[in-house]
Amino acid sequence: MRTAAFDMADEEETARFGGRLAALLREGDVVGLCGDLGAGKTHLAIAVARALGVPEGVPISSPTFTLINEYGGGRLPVYHMDLYRLAGPADLYALGPWEYYDGRGVCLVEWCDRFDDLWPEDALVLKLHLGEGTARRIEAAGRGRGGELVERLREPR
Numbered sequence: 511m512r513t514a515a516f517d518m519a520d521e522e523e524t525a526r527f528g529g530r531l532a533a534l535l536r537e538g539d540v541v542g543l544c545g546d547l548g549a550g551k552t553h554l555a556i557a558v559a560r561a562l563g564v565p566e567g568v569p570i571s572s573p574t575f576t577l578i579n580e581y582g583g584g585r586l587p588v589y590h591m592d593l594y595r596l597a598g599p600a601d602l603y604a605l606g607p608w609e610y611y612d613g614r615g616v617c618l619v620e621w622c623d624r625f626d627d628l629w630p631e632d633a634l635v636l637k638l639h640l641g642e643g644t645a646r647r648i649e650a651a652g653r654g655r656g657g658e659l660v661e662r663l664r665e666p667r
């Protein structure tokens with residue numbers, strides 16, 4: 511397991527972090543976003559999607575109720591999911607995220623820690639921690655491809 515922590519002073523810095531991550535992503539990558547309500551999971555997902563080239567004219571909204579939103583028009587298709595409202599594993603099976611995890615795009619999955627044992631092993635997980643005011647800490651962890659992304663994110667800019 512590779513891990514690293516990144517401190518964000520404000521939402522612009524979080525958006526730049528999303529831009530750096532987007533530049534590293536390729537087909538089939540899965541990125542989990544977890545952390546409390548308001549930590550910035552959706553903000554970061556939107557920054558990644560925009561940096562992948564989803565056009566500004568395409569509105570990106572939280573998938574809290576839709577569960578999965580798909581965005582084209584960028585370098586890779588983006589599948590933005592939210593597992594918060596799933597009551598149990600049966601709901602996850604009904605949603606069938608594996609088709610997307612193994613798909614041709616990039617998955618950005620909020621509340622990825624809802625079903626830890628049904629989470630892909632080689633995904634990148636970003637845990638966002640609320641700090642004072644606009645401060646946030648992002649803890650990155652991953653194995654395999656996820657670990658590779660952690661290492662790439664750690665590289666000096």
Ligand SMILES: Nc1ncnc2c1ncn2[C@@H]1O[C@H](COP(=O)(O)OP(=O)(O)O)[C@@H](O)[C@H]1O
Pocket residue numbers: 518519520521522524545546547548549550551552553554620643644645646
């Ligand atoms: N450093 C930061 N990174 C991300 N969001 C921040 C930061 N500072 C303040 N915010 C604000 O926190 C809120 C995060 O909301 P959101 O991304 O919807 O959270 P979540 O999806 O984790 O519930 C937004 O209103 C955003 O503007």
Ligand SMILES: [Mg+2]
Pocket residue numbers: 551552572620
């Ligand atoms: Mg959210």
